[in-house]
Amino acid sequence: MSATPSWQAADGCVHTGPLLQSVNGFDVVACEACGFSHTLPLPTPQELEHIYSHEYYTQEKPLYIERYLEDKAWWDEVYAERYERLEAELPAGRRRLLDIGSGPGLFLAAGRERGWNVMGVEPSERASSYSREVLKLDVRSMFLNEETAPTLGQFDVVNLGEVLEHLPDPAGMLRLVHGLLAPGGMLVALVPNDFNPFQRVLNESMGVAPWWVAPPHHLNYFDTDTLPRLVQRCGFEVRHVETTFPIDLFLLMGHNYIGNDTLGRQAHAMRKTLEMNLRAGGETGRALKSRLHRAFAGLGLGREVLAFARKIDDSPSPA
Ligand SMILES: [Zn+2]
Known part of the structure; x- marks a missing residue:
């Protein structure tokens, strides 16, 4: 196998670069x-x-909704933090939010409780019907594309949580989002932070197989440099980048949760406890948590990258 594979897409673009991994x-x-x-x-x-x-x-994820609900108290804190940041970026009158890939709808429900006007798009029938029937949310069962996007209206915030890594053309999705945002609107994008330094150490020095490489569900592998760069190239000003807790730290401590659901839930529970305790620690705890997650991002560490970016008005639509 060549060390720099190459492949030509239907549009003629030749995709090529150093080979990182071969899986499936x-x-x-x-x-x-x-x-x-x-x-x-x-x-x-x-x-x-x-x-x-x-x-x-x-x-793929049979327990997805059940697990989400088990973790609801923690998700409520995670989402409160995101809304706090958005509320600091936008004036009080600007509270229209679209969540693309809204899953069972907990992020939307959290926004509604804070007075946001929320809508979701979710292709999974099971997740979107949960949102509509149980949470009484406005969630459309569809894929967002050039035909469906103009039917949704205009928004002050578009959230893309764990979406961009699944798409063959993530820049195309960001172009659609740019069009859905009102002037000065905000994009929130969360993707896995892959090939991060902890993962590379685990793979290269300890022989742990690259569990984070999961085609065809994960097509793109972003990190703390490439996500902000892509967002910027698509007509946005990056306002804030942080990462989520580097859960792979547990692997380096010998708690091998790969393929072991019980150990995985234990690691997740400890991480939740840490974050809930910091959030409960008043201004000091919250400020420390925020600085810690920015510092993780500065080191390239953290399980996901979270970027907040503002639409640059009149920016040319990216090709
Ligand atoms: Zn490419």
């Missing part, structure tokens, strides 16, 4: 054309649509 017949390359790492080849939109409307929440 997919190569992950640090793509020079895109400026971030992704699999070669990229599946067609039709192949993906099948995976997400039929398989994802029923086969």
